[in-house]
Amino acid sequence: MTVARPGALTRRGGIKVTQADAEEAIRTLIRWAGDDPDREGLRGTPDRVARAYREFFKGYSIDPVDILKRTFEETDGYDEMIVLRDIRFESHCEHHMAPIIGRAHIAYLPRHRVVGISKLARLLDVYAKRLQIQEKMTAQIANTLNDVLQPRGVAVVIDASHQCMTTRGVHKPGTSMVTSRMLGAFRTDPSTRREFLAIIGLPASTIGSSS
Numbered sequence: 386m387t388v389a390r391p392g393a394l395t396r397r398g399g400i401k402v403t404q405a406d407a408e409e410a411i412r413t414l415i416r417w418a419g420d421d422p423d424r425e426g427l428r429g430t431p432d433r434v435a436r437a438y439r440e441f442f443k444g445y446s447i448d449p450v451d452i453l454k455r456t457f458e459e460t461d462g463y464d465e466m467i468v469l470r471d472i473r474f475e476s477h478c479e480h481h482m483a484p485i486i487g488r489a490h491i492a493y494l495p496r497h498r499v500v501g502i503s504k505l506a507r508l509l510d511v512y513a514k515r516l517q518i519q520e521k522m523t524a525q526i527a528n529t530l531n532d533v534l535q536p537r538g539v540a541v542v543i544d545a546s547h548q549c550m551t552t553r554g555v556h557k558p559g560t561s562m563v564t565s566r567m568l569g570a571f572r573t574d575p576s577t578r579r580e581f582l583a584i585i586g587l588p589a590s591t592i593g594s595s596s
């Protein structure tokens with residue numbers, strides 16, 4: 386049974402985990418790897434790793450919908466494509482907790498309202514700073530933008546390298562995975578999709594209409 390300590394953090398599943406619990410888990414991993422968590426060089430490591438994990442997984446404590454709440458309507462009727470491209474991100478795969486490092490391209494076709502452009506990068510980070518698989522992250526970003534802004538279309542393309550397959554396992558450095566999610570006009574209108582792919586520098590044949 387897990388006993389919650391005072392000041393415990395609430396995590397998903399209702400289980401409360403303190404910093405001390407996290408540090409003890411890291412001490413266990415160090416012992417399991419074959420080292421001594423009490424030797425001088427490793428004494429501060431559990432605290433450092435716990436703080437690093439807090440940063441890696443800070444997306445769990447942020448509501449993605451909140452990020453998109455502030456919108457602007459005074460755009461003088463601007464209704465063309467808005468694209469934020471080459472947004473670098475760092476995430477962690479849910480299978481190995483190994484880094485996923487890549488770039489995302491996010492676009493939408495506004496219907497009356499636009500959002501501050503930095504919010505697209507913030508939305509990406511909320512989902513990146515969780516345990517992820519790339520397909521789910523791609524869909525989550527697109528679906529949230531679509532649900533909250535209700536634009537005429539949304540497109541998300543992510544190109545990322547998975548360290549679980551570059552530094553371990555199958556050891557294939559230099560590989561990257563490309564995922565996409567096209568909604569609304571980006572899905573139904575090939576010329577809209579082509580325009581987006583040209584802006585982000587991908588040939589139209591890379592991503593077909595069934596994405």
Ligand SMILES: Nc1nc2c(ncn2[C@@H]2O[C@H](COP(=O)(O)OP(=O)(O)OP(=O)(O)O)[C@@H](O)[C@H]2O)c(=O)[nH]1
Pocket residue numbers: 478479480517518519520547549550553554555
């Ligand atoms: N589709 C998808 N697969 C991923 C992602 N991140 C990691 N994986 C894969 O998840 C799979 C997990 O496979 P398992 O066979 O359960 O794990 P494993 O024994 O460590 O497999 P290897 O990585 O092949 O050594 C691996 O093929 C990983 O490459 C992702 O974002 N999307």
Ligand SMILES: [Zn+2]
Pocket residue numbers: 478479480481482483547549550
């Ligand atoms: Zn992995």
